[in-house]
Amino acid sequence: MAPTRNARLFFGEFPTDYPEPGKTTVYDESRTIDLETVALEGGVLVKTLVVGIDPYLVGRMQDLGIPGFAFSKGELISYYGVGLILRSENPAVQPGEHLYGFIPFQEYNVLPAIDNYKVLKNEEKLPWSVYVGICGMPGQTGWVGWKEHAAPKEGDVVFVSSGAGPVGSMVIQLAKQAGCKVITCASSDEKVRELTGTVGADVAFNYKTTSVFDVLEKEGPINIYWDNVGADALDAALQNAANGARFIECGMIAQLSGPAYTMKNLFMIVKKELKLFGFTINTLLPKYSEEFYREVPKKVASGEIRYLEDAKQGLKQAGDAIRDVWQGKNRGKSVVIVGEE
Amino acid sequence: MAPTRNARLFFGEFPTDYPEPGKTTVYDESRTIDLETVALEGGVLVKTLVVGIDPYLVGRMQDLGIPGFAFSKGELISYYGVGLILRSENPAVQPGEHLYGFIPFQEYNVLPAIDNYKVLKNEEKLPWSVYVGICGMPGQTGWVGWKEHAAPKEGDVVFVSSGAGPVGSMVIQLAKQAGCKVITCASSDEKVRELTGTVGADVAFNYKTTSVFDVLEKEGPINIYWDNVGADALDAALQNAANGARFIECGMIAQLSGPAYTMKNLFMIVKKELKLFGFTINTLLPKYSEEFYREVPKKVASGEIRYLEDAKQGLKQAGDAIRDVWQGKNRGKSVVIVGEE
Known part of the structure; x- marks a missing residue:
């Protein structure tokens, strides 16, 4: 199979004012990945479907003096997202399943371990983007x-x-x-x-x-x-x-x-x-997680719980989304649709 | 019976720096009271034994912009104290009993109502001063x-x-x-x-x-x-x-x-x-009051609960006590012994 584009968004430099696309965050399409042959080494190959943007993420683009908190120059931006498993060497999950957790802002990722990810069932067939917002x-x-x-x-x-x-x-x-x-x-x-x-x-x-x-x-x-x-x-x-x-x-x-x-x-x-x-x-989630996933997607599907979403298409737009969130311009939860199933 | 001196301490003026005796607080010995004939009008005549001094009291000697909080010029200073009932027209209490509550800083007071006072039994025969401190x-x-x-x-x-x-x-x-x-x-x-x-x-x-x-x-x-x-x-x-x-x-x-x-x-x-x-x-006391009076005086008497006290003798010293509290010079709970039984 021919190599596939593997666009990514990495951290550039601390902003002086707002997180500026091209400087604070750098979108890069130069890399490729061979989806059939890339080595998994016991992990899984995941296609990124959606990532969320929050003010927290922008906090990590500033020098707040908190050791280890800020992104490093060249580091991939990473935040809650949903990915589709394309290949798996981990017996716990199968291709076609969906993982929720911290996803590097890259179209395709090999995740070596998935202990910190949750397999989403999505029996309600909600758009995957809700799983980084009202259901995330x-x-x-x-x-x-x-x-x-x-x-x-x-x-x-x-x-x-x-x-x-x-x-x-x-x-x-x-x-x-x-x-x-x-x-x-x-x-x-x-x-x-x-x-x-x-x-x-x-x-x-x-x-x-x-x-x-x-x-x-x-x-x-x-x-x-x-x-x-x-x-x-x-x-x-x-x-x-x-x-x-x-x-x-x-x-x-x-x-x-x-x-x-x-x-x-x-x-x-x-x-x-x-x-x-x-x-x-993180401290309280274990106590409520089961109840949350049992009740909330159902209530969202029925319209009992409503939400506002501001979606951008394509990882290329993620830098703009981050800037907008910082400037308070997003209308509802900011999400970036990175790929389709 | 000859009139008895009824010394008092009243509020003078807001201090510029610390509460200055003679200016912020004014000690006045000019008044007298006839303990046998003073009209009670259904109330009780109480001899002040001890009053307590707290930073809170000094707060009321400042213009903090809280309506009704500051003392008015000429108003008797008043705070938690213990008094001995000399005469009573209230059937609920008898001469010889001791009342705890807000006592005007005056050697003798006629209290028209005693709903907000507690009769102290003091079976442990503790000094009355503890009832404005560790037991108050x-x-x-x-x-x-x-x-x-x-x-x-x-x-x-x-x-x-x-x-x-x-x-x-x-x-x-x-x-x-x-x-x-x-x-x-x-x-x-x-x-x-x-x-x-x-x-x-x-x-x-x-x-x-x-x-x-x-x-x-x-x-x-x-x-x-x-x-x-x-x-x-x-x-x-x-x-x-x-x-x-x-x-x-x-x-x-x-x-x-x-x-x-x-x-x-x-x-x-x-x-x-x-x-x-x-x-x-005031909100929590009703829930714990019975337990407190049952346990604490006993523990103080046995030495299980200890306390520090800084006592001054005579109402004349109350102004100094207030100043010392404000300047942090008191060693332990500041009390003024106003009278003896």
Whole structure:
């Protein structure tokens, strides 16, 4: 068989401002792979179908001073994706099966070990892209954090910062199902419309044009805060929290990307007897994984759980997708469709 | 009966620096009271035996912008104290009994209602002063916060900021009884010696001469942080927390009194999956009060629970006591012995 193009996206250099395609991320079509003869050495050959893009990924393109966190120059970008097994020397999996896990941003990969990948059944025949969004790590993050820490009561007022991503969208829908009033925000009027429309939030606003504090003062006090942002959003939530409110600390993207912010309202933790719960998906997932895969794809297929997706076609577009996510231009979960079955 | 002197301490003016006796607090001996004839109108006449002094009290001598929080000019200073009932028109209590609750800083007070006071039995014949310290609100604060939120495991490393006060001293001893290693700090070498000596901490240091961060880096990571301080102590604890550590947020005195501090390590809440629990004594006390009064005075009498006390004699000294507390000069719980039985 003739060699097949094996395009890839690798890390170039730290950006000065935003992750610039061609500099921060470099798309390269020069390599080829022989799909029939490439040595597997006990591993599997996987065709990349889709990869997801998250702000986390851009964090790894910055020098945050966290040892081992940033990508190295020339290193393949890698993140959650779904791949189709073309060949396998691993008896646990067969050609035609689909793997979910960290996939190098390359059209074809030989994965030496698959312990950290999950075989997806996809009995609902959902588009594979949902498995990096609402049915993947981001959806799981919303699911497990909410199930573990929210303890919602009917009528609770919930504020979800960053509602348009799959984490926020999942949380909004779980909160609505629990009978809560949900306030959320996003970075554009278009996303705001989707949040009250498709996703079903009660109140949504554009945080670039409307003060978080003012909205919470009017619509609160809040009983549950789902924090993806930190900094001024957290500060506004602290000031507008009900006594005994629960804060689920999922991320503090503003802390990673923005200028240093001096919190004014931390004392509210004491005064209002707040509880803050930090969590990461990897610790909680084992407890909820079986339930998640049993329930969520089915609910997505039936439309009970909805999601927003912003898909780009072809690995060539992945650099643009990364830039857009960093600039908040994506409308819903950003995915890159790398290949077809 | 001849009129009896009824000395009092009232609020003068906001301090520019520290609460200055004669200006911030004014001691006045000009008034008298006729103990036999003063009208009770259904209330009780109480002789003040002891009042406690806490940093909280000094907070109320500042303009913190919290409506109704600051003392007004000419208002009697008032805080937790113990009084002896001299006369009663309330059938629920008798002369000779002792009341614990908010007592105006005055040698004799007519209390119109006693719903918010507790009759102290003191079967252990402890000095009444302990009932505003280790057996009073501060000791209760340590007790209820620890019982409700600490969930200690043997071998846990616990950091207690501000260990020399009765809150911290209670927490240190509960942590030691639970088999934890306890790190604590105070504002003088003398208090530090008491903390490892009398109170029984494993590691104690003077935070004015030793970096909290350095000590926690060496002796941690910490599993439980009892926070009385906030700001840089909280920041150091966040950075040196073990994964899944529990932070009991009892107070943030640095936030109330110090310059604005920009937290550097809030993201550790997410990354290390920390839990923060704010609480106030009034909400939790009903759940633990019976247990507290059943167990603690007995343990104090037997020496199983120890405490540090810094007593001044006479209401005339109360202004000095308040100033000393604000300047951190008190060695242990500050109390003012106002009268004898």
